[in-house]
Amino acid sequence: MSDLKTTLKPALDRRKRQSLYRYRRILESPQGPEIQIDGRQVLTFCSNDYLGLANHPQVRVAFEQGVQAYGVGSGAAHLVSGHSRAHHALEEALAEFVKRPCALLFSTGYMANLGLISTLLNRQDMIFEDRLNHASLLDGGKFAGAGFIRYRHRNYSDLAAALVTSRARRKLIATDGVFSMDGDLAPLTDLSIIAHRFNAWLMVDDAHGLGVLGEMGRGSLEHFGLGIDQVPILVGTLGKALGTFGAFVAGEEALIETLIQQARTYIYTTAPPAAVAAATLASLRLAQTESWRRDKLAQLIAQFRQGAADLGLQLLDSHTPIQPLVIGDSEKTLKISEALLTKGILITPIRPPTVPTGSARLRITLTAAHAPAQVERLLEALADIV
Structure with a gap:
């Protein structure tokens, strides 16, 4: 060799x-x-750092206070001994912010997408993705082992044509809210109609819309006036407009509890430092009020x-x-x-x-x-x- x-x-x-x-x-x-x-x-x-919060004085103070309260490292996974009061408070605040019953923190957006998709789908299922989706969504689809179809960028007619022939047990449509390299928006209203028509779940990764779009900064879904009934699965990241680090999935309690029980990228990794969660709570308040x-x-x-x-x-x-x-x-x-x-x-x-x-x-x-x-x-x- x-x-x-x-x-x-x-x-x-x-x-x-x-x-x-x-x-x-x-x-x-x-x-x-x-x-x-x-x-x-x-x-x-x-x-x-779209809102300019990564070095905001209030966010820095919150981080320093988080270190004083919880130390630097979380020490273990969320399900062992790493889930702090700061983590829990942030999950509750994020759920309230995006108008969903529950939210679950992940270490990164990449891990959120891989863990989420592989938990929901297996070989009996099918995932449909925009060709210009972020790599984490594409890799999540591959990792799940489900059937995988990529439709033409923002082309809901192409998506509908693919869904017509699908006999999969579960069908998941996954898309960026704002496409990270082109900056354009997914046609979420049309995608939600198609998802309902073909009995599919719609998942939106709003990494680049959260904090930026919508009157209150709730992202692409607020921009289009869509709620949990139209988009049951929402992924957001904390390291862009909110200026810190990490990601979350938000949705119904059954979705979040399923991820806690089964998502390998959640179960088998150390929780982010609690100080990061404390800092994110401060940046989330700034994003809402300013x-x-x-x-x-x-x-x-x-x-x-x-x-x-x-x-x-x-x-x-x-x-x-x-x-x-x-x-x-x-x-x-x-x-x-x-x-x-x-x-x-x-x-x-x-x-x-x-x-x-x-x-x-x-x-x-x-x-x-x-x-x-x-x-x-x-x-x-x-x-x-x-």
Whole structure:
């Protein structure tokens, strides 16, 4: 057998030649519009901290108080001795926020999706997923061992055609609420009608809608005026608009109790630190009470889209904080990203396989912590480079 280096290095070299190699940058400051990374100060437009809460003073104080009350580590899984009062309070607050009877914390959105789908489905069942769903939803479908159909992006007619022929015991439709790489919204009203028509469950991963969309920031479902009867399964993450870490599933008590009893990614992992739950309670309150953050974000999105249009830049049709500028070629995208960095602006290039071949892009993200002048600076840099 050949050694690891001999076996693995050719594929790594090939990725470099194809401009697909990924690099990590070292962050040396808190999250914010301007960060210290790799030893230099840069203006960043690639964070998912949409409401600017990751370094909020109240959230930091809540985290510090959580450490004083519970220590740093949780010590065990939720079902052993790791489920603290802070965890429980956060689950109750999240359930109330999204208007559901119950919520259950998971360590990450990835683990929530894998655990949820594999608990609900087996080989007798079928899952139907949008082609541009997040990797965690796609991997959850594969992990479950159920039949797997991917329908064309946001194409509910294609979905309906697939459902017509299905004789599966259980049918689950899974979709992002806001698609993470394109920034557009799933047609949730149409999907809920189709789910009802074909006796299927509808599951929405609202990682990028929660906190951002809806009058109260309850996400994509509030935006479309949908409730638990139309969308019985809701997944949300805490590390984006809420600025902390983790994820949750919300729904009926029977769903949550089933996950507690059977979801392997919940049962067999250490609970997140209780201090994170305490910090999230603080950020959740801010997200609910400080609606100006969503208002400002909407204004910045409009400013950027108008400025891009004036420059003749073709953005995808997104009115969320995710504003993709598709370049197409991976090498060209990488060079534009590097040129922006020379001007002190960090936007990570997104290339295959994260996005389809030929659609490499700058995934530009805006946050409520940005200032209009910073958005203008970005537009000026794009005008010089793109």
